Amino acid sequence: MDPAKPILSLRNIGKAFYGNRVLADVSFDVAPGEIVGLVGENGAGKSTLMKILFGMPVIHETGGYEGAILFEDREVRFRTPFEALDAGIGMVHQEFSLIPGFTTTENILLNRESFNNSILIDIFGKRISTLDRMTMESRSKKAIDKLGITLDPRMLVREMPVGHKQFTEIARELGRENVKLIVLDEPTAVLTESEAETLLGSLRTLSAEGIAIIFISHRLREVVELCDRVVVLRDGHNIKDLAARTTSIKEIASLMVGRTMEAQARIDAESAAREEKASGDGEPVLTVENLWVDMPGETVRNVNLSVRQGEIFGIGGLAGQGKLGIPNGLMGLYPAGGSVTLHGEPVALNSPRAALERRMAFGSEDRRGVGLLLDEGIDWNIAFTAMQVQDKYVTPLLGGLLKWRSDAAMSSLATEYIKLLEIRCTGPRQRAGTLSGGNQQKVCLAKAFALRPDLLFVSEPTRGIDIGAKHLVLDTLKKYNREYGTTIIMISSELEELRSICDRIAIVYEGRIEGILPHTAPVEDFGLLMAGADKDEAPATAGGGN
Amino acid sequence: MEGIKRFIADFGLPRVIITFYLLALFLAAPLVGVSLPASISDSLIRIGMNGIMVLAMVPMIQSGCGLNFGLSLGVIAGLLGATLSIEFGFAGVLGFVVAIGISQVFGAVFGYGYGKLLNRVKGGEMMIATYVGFSSVMIMSIAWLIMPYKSPTMIWGFGGEGLRTTISVEGFWRHILDDFLAVRIGDSFKFPTGAILVFVLVAVLIWAFFHLKLGTAVTAVGSNATYARASGINVNRMRIISVMMSTMLGGLGILVFEQSFGFIQLYEGPLYMAFPAVAAILIGGASVNKATLVHVFIGTALYQGILTMTPAIFNAVLKVDMSDVIRIIVSNGMILYALTRKTKVAK
Numbered sequence: 001m002d003p004a005k006p007i008l009s010l011r012n013i014g015k016a017f018y019g020n021r022v023l024a025d026v027s028f029d030v031a032p033g034e035i036v037g038l039v040g041e042n043g044a045g046k047s048t049l050m051k052i053l054f055g056m057p058v059i060h061e062t063g064g065y066e067g068a069i070l071f072e073d074r075e076v077r078f079r080t081p082f083e084a085l086d087a088g089i090g091m092v093h094q095e096f097s098l099i100p101g102f103t104t105t106e107n108i109l110l111n112r113e114s115f116n117n118s119i120l121i122d123i124f125g126k127r128i129s130t131l132d133r134m135t136m137e138s139r140s141k142k143a144i145d146k147l148g149i150t151l152d153p154r155m156l157v158r159e160m161p162v163g164h165k166q167f168t169e170i171a172r173e174l175g176r177e178n179v180k181l182i183v184l185d186e187p188t189a190v191l192t193e194s195e196a197e198t199l200l201g202s203l204r205t206l207s208a209e210g211i212a213i214i215f216i217s218h219r220l221r222e223v224v225e226l227c228d229r230v231v232v233l234r235d236g237h238n239i240k241d242l243a244a245r246t247t248s249i250k251e252i253a254s255l256m257v258g259r260t261m262e263a264q265a266r267i268d269a270e271s272a273a274r275e276e277k278a279s280g281d282g283e284p285v286l287t288v289e290n291l292w293v294d295m296p297g298e299t300v301r302n303v304n305l306s307v308r309q310g311e312i313f314g315i316g317g318l319a320g321q322g323k324l325g326i327p328n329g330l331m332g333l334y335p336a337g338g339s340v341t342l343h344g345e346p347v348a349l350n351s352p353r354a355a356l357e358r359r360m361a362f363g364s365e366d367r368r369g370v371g372l373l374l375d376e377g378i379d380w381n382i383a384f385t386a387m388q389v390q391d392k393y394v395t396p397l398l399g400g401l402l403k404w405r406s407d408a409a410m411s412s413l414a415t416e417y418i419k420l421l422e423i424r425c426t427g428p429r430q431r432a433g434t435l436s437g438g439n440q441q442k443v444c445l446a447k448a449f450a451l452r453p454d455l456l457f458v459s460e461p462t463r464g465i466d467i468g469a470k471h472l473v474l475d476t477l478k479k480y481n482r483e484y485g486t487t488i489i490m491i492s493s494e495l496e497e498l499r500s501i502c503d504r505i506a507i508v509y510e511g512r513i514e515g516i517l518p519h520t521a522p523v524e525d526f527g528l529l530m531a532g533a534d535k536d537e538a539p540a541t542a543g544g545g546n
Numbered sequence: 547m548e549g550i551k552r553f554i555a556d557f558g559l560p561r562v563i564i565t566f567y568l569l570a571l572f573l574a575a576p577l578v579g580v581s582l583p584a585s586i587s588d589s590l591i592r593i594g595m596n597g598i599m600v601l602a603m604v605p606m607i608q609s610g611c612g613l614n615f616g617l618s619l620g621v622i623a624g625l626l627g628a629t630l631s632i633e634f635g636f637a638g639v640l641g642f643v644v645a646i647g648i649s650q651v652f653g654a655v656f657g658y659g660y661g662k663l664l665n666r667v668k669g670g671e672m673m674i675a676t677y678v679g680f681s682s683v684m685i686m687s688i689a690w691l692i693m694p695y696k697s698p699t700m701i702w703g704f705g706g707e708g709l710r711t712t713i714s715v716e717g718f719w720r721h722i723l724d725d726f727l728a729v730r731i732g733d734s735f736k737f738p739t740g741a742i743l744v745f746v747l748v749a750v751l752i753w754a755f756f757h758l759k760l761g762t763a764v765t766a767v768g769s770n771a772t773y774a775r776a777s778g779i780n781v782n783r784m785r786i787i788s789v790m791m792s793t794m795l796g797g798l799g800i801l802v803f804e805q806s807f808g809f810i811q812l813y814e815g816p817l818y819m820a821f822p823a824v825a826a827i828l829i830g831g832a833s834v835n836k837a838t839l840v841h842v843f844i845g846t847a848l849y850q851g852i853l854t855m856t857p858a859i860f861n862a863v864l865k866v867d868m869s870d871v872i873r874i875i876v877s878n879g880m881i882l883y884a885l886t887r888k889t890k891v892a893k
Contacts, residue, residue, distance in 0.1 A: 333776055353778030362776065370776050373769045375836065384766055385777040387759060394759050403759035 007032045007072055007212050008053075008181055014066035015048055015059070015236075022048050023065075023236040030181065033210045035203065037227035037244065039220065041256055041318075041495075045236040046216050050183050054091050055084045072180075088180040090173030092187055096165050100158040104151050105133075105140040108172045114139065143175040146209070147202035163195035170199075174206070181212045188219055200226050218318050220249045220531040232256055253527025257495050283309040285487050286455055291338035292511075293322075293329030300325035301511030303338075307455075307489060312481050314502030314519070315491045318530055322511040323491050324365055327457035331355045331362040333370070342455065356389045361453035363444045365460035365491070367437070371444040374433030378425060379407075379414035381432045381443050386450040417446035421476060438469030445476060456480075459491040474501050495526055560883065561831065564848050571855040578862040583735035585855055591724060592850040594741030595806045598748050599799035599823040600830075600846045602792050607837040608756065609788035610768035611664055613824045616675035619660055619682050620796015621816035623652035628801060628810050629709065632718055633697045642719040642805065649797035656682075657793030661786030672834075679820055687813045713810040720808045741802060748798070749839050755791075764788050768835055799823075821881050825849060828884035853877055 006029035015023040023045045030036050040046050051058060052065045055078025059065055068075050071087055078084040081091070098107050106113075114136050115121075115129040137153050144151045144167070151167055160168070166187055173182050184203075188196040196219075203226060207213055217223050223230055224244055232239045232255045240255050284306040293300035300322040307313045317323040329336030332352040340347045348354040355362075364370040373381050386392045393410045394403040414428035421442040425435060432443055441461060448456055458477065462470040478501055481488050492498050498505050499519045506516040507529035514529040554562055575582045599617065606614045614620075627649025636644045660678060667674045691708040695701055700713045714720075726740025755761040767774045767784040775781050800819065804810050827837055830845020856876045857869035 331776070351778075352776050353780075356778045364776065369770075370772045373766055373773050375769045376766070380762075380766070384762065384773075388763055389778050391759070405757050405759060405762050407757075 005032075005073075006030055006070075009070045010049075010053070010067070011070065012067035013049065013052060013069070015045075015052060017062050021236060023052075026067075026233065026236070026238040028231050028238060028241055030212045030214060032180070032212050033207050034229065035207050035213045035215055035227045037223035037230040038214055038216045038233065039218075039223055039230060039252060039256060040233035041493075044233040044256075046233055047185065048236075049233070050091070050185060050214070050216070053084070053183065054078065054089065055080050085176065088176075088178040090176060090179045090182040092166075092169045092173055092182065092184045096169060098157045098165060098168060101156060103154050103156055104144075104160075104164075104168050104171075105136050105153040107157055107168055108140040108143055108175045109136050110172070112175065140171065140175065143171040146174050146206065147171055148205045149198055149202060163191050163198075166191060166195075166199065167202075170202070174211075179211065181214070182206070183214045183216070185216045186218065187215070188217060188222060196222065218531065220252050224249055224252070249531065250524050250528060253531055254522070254524030257523045257527045257530075285309045285343060286489075287341045288326075288330070289339045291326070291329060291336065291340065293325040293334050293336040295322075295325040295328050295334040298322050298325040298328070299511050300329055300336075300508075303508070303511070303513055305506055305513055305516065307487060310481070310485045310487055311503040312477070312488045312490060312501055314498035314505035315489065315508060316493065316495050316498050316505055316526070316530070317508035317514070319493060321508050323493075323508040324459060325511070326508070327362055327459050327489065327491055328364075331360065331457065333362075333364075353389070356385065356451065359451070359454040361385075361448040361451045361456050363441075363448045363456070363458040363461060365463060367440050367444055368433075371447070372432045372440060375431060377414075377429040378418065378423065378432060378435075378443055379410040379428040382414050382417055382446045382450050383410040385447055386452075390451065392450075413450060414446075417442075417449070421446060422472060438465035438473075441465055441469070441473060442476075445473065449480065452484075453486060456486050456488045457491070458488065460493065461490065462492065462494070462497060470497075477501060495523070495530075499523075499526075558831065561829065561844075561848070564829065564852065568848060568851045568855065571852070571859050574859055575855070578859060580858050580862050581734050583732060585858060587735045587737070588858075589847075589851045589854045590742065591736070591738050591806060592854050593846050594724065594738045594745055595803045596799075596822065596826070596850055597742075597745035597842070597846050598795060598802050599819065600826045600842050601745075601748055601752060601839075602795035602799055603823055603827045603832070604752055604837050604839070604842060605755075605764070605788040605791040605795070607827070607832060607835060608768045609764045609785050610771060610835055611785055611788060611792075612672040612675070612834050613827075614675060614789075614792045614796070615672055615820050615824065616660060616678040616682070617792070617796045617820035617823055618679035618816040619656050620653055620793040621800045621819045622682055622686050623656050623793060624649045624797035624800035624804075625686075625810060625812060625816065626652045627797060628715070628804060629695065629700060629713070629812075632700060632713070632715075633695055635697070637718045639719070639722065642722050642801070645719070645801055646798060649801060650794050653794035653797040654790055657790030658786060660793060661789030664789060665782045665785055676820075680817065683814060683817045686816075690812050709812055711811070711813050711815075713812070715804060715808060715810060719805050722805050723802060724806045738806070741806060744802060748795070749842065753839055760787070822849065822853075822877060825877070825881040825884040829880060849880060852880065 009029040011027050013023055013026045026049060028036070038046050053069060057080065060079060069077070076087060078087070099110070114132040116132045118129065121129045140153050144153070147167060147170060149167055151164055151171070157165060157168060170187070173179060187199060191199060200222060203213055203215070215223065215227055224247065227244045230242045230244050230247060230252060232242070232252060234256060242252070286307040288303055288305050291300060291303040297320055303326055315323050315326060325334065328334045329349070330340060332350050332355050336349045338349070340349060342358050342360065347358055368374060373384065383393045387394060387405070391403065393406050393413065395406050397404050411428045417423065418425060418428065423439050423442045425439065432440060435443065445458070445461065461473050461477065465473070474497065477488055477490065480486055490498065490502060502519050504516055504518055505526070507514045507526060509529065509532040514532065517525055572582065572585065575585050602617060602620060603614055606612065627645040627647070630648050631641050631645035634644065663678065664671050664674060695709055700709050702708050702710055723740035723744055724738040728739050729737040756765060763774065763779050764784045764787060766777070767779060767781050771781050826845040826849035827841055828845065829849050830841035830843070832838070832841040832845070853873060853876060857872040860872050861867055861869050
């Protein structure tokens with residue numbers, strides 16, 4: 001454990017995908033037996049960094065990376081994961097890469113099996129050799145013992161609880177003879193608390209044996225508890241390299257979500273300007289009690305909130321915590337339960353039509369899947385929902401018996417929004433599938449605006465679009481809110497964006513509202529809520545609407 | 547040159563080849579002693595006969611249910627209409643109208659059940675549809691035998707029970723559309739005005755349907771069912787509507803076919819009605835989830851044109867009667883080709 005002699009050092013690593021910079025100038029060292037925590041928001045570049053380290057082909061195919069990686073004092077440039085494995089780097093992925101129908105032992109020793117010797121091998125070659133199950137079992141036991149846990153070596157992966165699967169993955173990396181560094185990407189995300197504790201214990205055991213560990217996690221408490229050092233990434237930059245002993249969750253959280261001074265100043269100025277408006281209204285327009293939504297990957301367990309007339313209400317939180325489930329459940333797209341009232345009257349759940357008829361509209365985060373008719377023109381995309389729900393853009397025939405679609409009205413509506421939102425296209429008949437991401441998003445917003453909603457949900461409105469389009473989308477939302485008094489609920493994983501336009505922001509953690517803060521609250525408070533800090537640690541939920 | 551290239555890319559090289567092949571057949575006809583007017587007339591008659599069954603494909607394709615391989619179900623509704631109309635003793639225009647009326651009632655009922663079934667097998671519609679087609683034909687094969695039909699023109703001469711395999715509609719409504727306002731030039735050319743008119747009329751009705759609010763919703767369901775659901779559309783209901791339309795059009799289609807053909811073909815007759823219609827619309831340039839009326843017109847003209855012309859020319863050249871063999875080779879070959887290109891939409 002000589003800190004002067006690191007086993008791995010990253011020097012000025014940078015990476016851009018198709019001109020889109022995701023990493024710049026990241027440097028840090030890992031000493032043998034050291035546990036380094038790597039933290040950052042979604043999209044901060046953690047996964048990309050690990051892909052570079054592990055030699056994933058995707059890095060290579062997109063033009064390699066900048067900077068250098070030194071492993072055991074030699075510069076390495078892995079071109080495939082196999083080379084990284086051979087050098088002694090193990091990786092435990094977020095998704096399980098195990099074979100469900102194989103046992104623990106078989107998974108741990110996959111492609112490294114022990115064989116029985118037999119005369120047939122001499123004659124026919126290795127392909128005829130049989131497995132030496134006894135040796136294999138003892139080898140896998142040894143790897144499992146290193147973790148300090150008990151796993152049944154003969155259990156099928158299919159039948160295991162998730163925690164055991166995670167342990168099997170780690171044991172597989174340990175099963176290699178020469179492993180010196182293990183990278184764990186969100187290993188505790190799927191574990192229960194006690195399982196996570198066990199895992200952290202085993203990781204400490206490993207580090208005591210001299211194996212270096214890079215630990216990636218959103219659970220800051222674990223990071224502080226386990227790691228020797230913490231590296232904070234933000235927007236692809238290495239923000240800070242901290243000794244875990246001297247830091248606090250609060251400090252890490254504020255570093256994770258922090259921002260440059262001038263951006264802060266701009267946001268502060270903007271929020272000051274909004275101050276009087278936000279405080280004026282108090283009438284609750286939407287009240288949600290005990291909402292649950294069964295949306296795969298974004299389960300909402302118990303959400304209570306109330307949104308005031310005319311405000312822009314933000315919902316934030318890390319991926320997978322359930323923030324996306326809230327609008328999808330309220331708009332009837334996924335099975336949901338609980339009591340929801342709009343203007344004091346109950347809203348039927350599980351029916352998109354009922355939600356739309358109550359003048360709620362939704363710009364989905366899944367633009368291509370839910371938001372657009374990719375094979376139809378812009379005019380159809382914008383006008384369709386309003387046509388079906390509110391009978392707009394139709395001409396009644398035979399005394400209203402038949403409703404004839406008015407292509408001209410749809411086209412002029414589309415032209416109007418194309419001008420208003422600066423949608424780059426060849427005309428209202430261009431197919432939505434051929435538009436760029438930003439312009440598709442604008443079409444989605446136009447669709448929602450065409451409904452003239454009282455309450456507008458927008459989910460991840462700026463995901464995957466460039467900065468210019470981002471500003472335009474946010475400005476449009478603001479303008480719409482101001483001019484029509486539409487209450488807007490915006491869901492976004494980018495806190496900075498939420499703080500720049502929302503009046504109040506709720507943070508969702510594990511399917512619940514962890515707290516509701518005014519946009520003026522300090523960043524680290526948001527960071528704490530996102531990381532699921534305990535209630536007593538968290539600041540008072542100022543402006544909370546429950 | 548660029549323009550030609552783009553045109554070929556848009557229109558599809560195979561379709562260009564098929565078109566030129568058809569033109570070549572028409573040009574070759576006089577050289578090998580086949581009457582050109584008769585050939586054109588035959589082609590037109592066949593287009594009129596088959597056009598509505600090709601149109602029947604459109605609603606289900608538009609709603610995302612895929613190609614209606616279960617068209618036989620609609621054909622059976624048409625056969626029920628035809629036989630019941632004769633059984634009740636109606637003839638002439640009235641007989642044909644009654645047949646259509648009955649077929650539409652059966653088509654609606656069958657289509658509703660068929661649609662319900664297809665809603666349970668989303669993603670595998672076309673395979674299930676094929677089996678629905680086959681099994682309904684087999685069930686009806688039993689039913690034709692045991693249903694209490696009495697009309698002597700239809701039941702077996704011996705025994706006096708059960709319907710014959712082939713029933714002539716002569717004296718009822720044979721050529722009732724083909725001869726309506728028919729234009730005759732010389733001995734061999736006849737333009738089947740009535741049948742073509744009905745084809746165009748039904749096409750206009752379908753065009754109109756897809757310009758209604760309801761038709762727009764059906765199209766959106768086919769384009770992106772999740773989008774439609776998020777817009778408050780009852781996706782299953784739209785799909786059932788499209789399947790009912792398709793089945794009812796199948797019933798109408800077979801009646802138009804029979805009045806021209808002159809016979810009602812029962813038992814296994816409906817079995818092979820779906821494939822030519824599927825092939826025609828695919829050759830016309832439709833894909834499994836997008837079809838327009840232009841695809842129907844082009845496809846019907848190309849498919850039926852080749853089917854009429856190829857055997858005639860080949861027979862004349864080879865001097866042997868191989869028409870049926872060639873017809874089967876050509877039609878199945880085109881079906882095979884059409885099915886391989888079912889995903890790309892042409893303009």
